[in-house]
């Protein structure tokens with residue numbers, strides 16, 4: 001007998017089910033469907049195995065306890081208070097992160113576009129982020145991927161400017 | 175949604191450490207009036223959890239610690255914008271996720287700059303091509319898959335599957351509807367599965383275009 005609910009409807013539920021994200025009622029509907037559907041059972045097995053990988057990764061990469069950040073935060077707080085009271089506004093600092101000249105970015109965009117033209121299978125690391133910018137235009141500065149969180153860091157208080165003025169001591173190598 | 179209540183980690187993993195949101199609103203109020211020690215109490219309560227979240231995006235511990243510091247400083251700067259009727263945790267994690275993603279975006283730009291301005295010694299290995307010569311361990315493999323995912327999927331997997339925030343907590347952090355978050359969780363797990371499986375099969379897997387998700391905006 002064919003299951004009462006369409007497999008497509010169950011597919012999204014299966015992805016939630018592997019992480020325990022379904023209500024008891026939703027899970028019961030899924031279980032009922034699974035009992036009569038081999039292809040959804042196979043689908044679930046695949047999802048379970050990749051989800052198990054993620055869980056194993058999570059357990060293997062738990063962060064050990066570390067000294068409190070508070071002394072450093074406190075020191076930076078009092079430093080910024082001093083600099084604010086002295087200069088009225090704190091001096092923007094740029095770490096190694098710095099800012100790349102727009103011309104260089106535009107050149108990079110052109111190069112990517114050329115590569116994409118030449119080889120359709122060329123995928124820049126980070127996906128399609130770069131394809132949204134127009135070479136040579138002001139947009140080229142915003143190479144970041146689409147912001148799903150619309151305005152998360154573009155809040156009305158000039159948050160972006162403050163982020164820019166923060167000093168990141170970047171110790172990462174790659 | 176149902177969570178596995180038997181999981182002892184959920185105690186620690188809850189977005190609100192012991193003390194309650196009421197006392198946190200009070201601490202924020204005292205801090206706002208200039209008592210930085212009150213803010214220090216909040217830092218001590220949340221730093222472990224915040225650092226854990228940031229570390230899922232940024233593997234280098236020292237960088238993660240710097241970003242966590244930046245998050246607390248930013249929270250302190252914005253102390254007047256905190257709504258005491260809401261919970262402190264999601265507000266803080268929202269700032270933390272933002273600071274971290276912003277850092278990663280700038281770093282990505284820098285990598286591209288390096289890529290096109292140098293002869294290639296520093297070139298990062300193309301993550302979409304598994305290196306068959308080296309048997310890489312699970313940690314590196316998962317890391318590589320996560321790095322390949324679009325930011326929206328990586329963020330949701332970090333918060334839900336690696337940090338165990340509930341859908342409603344994630345909704346509060348990302349300021350999205352819970353239904354949207356659940357949809358994203360399903361989508362992100364599918365995407366992880368797809369990339370993971372093609373890597374295991376030794377295929378270079380195409381990265382899905384970012385930017386086709388505008389329809390989910392509230």
Ligand SMILES: [Zn+2]
Nearest residue numbers: 007037039040
């Ligand atoms: Zn089915």
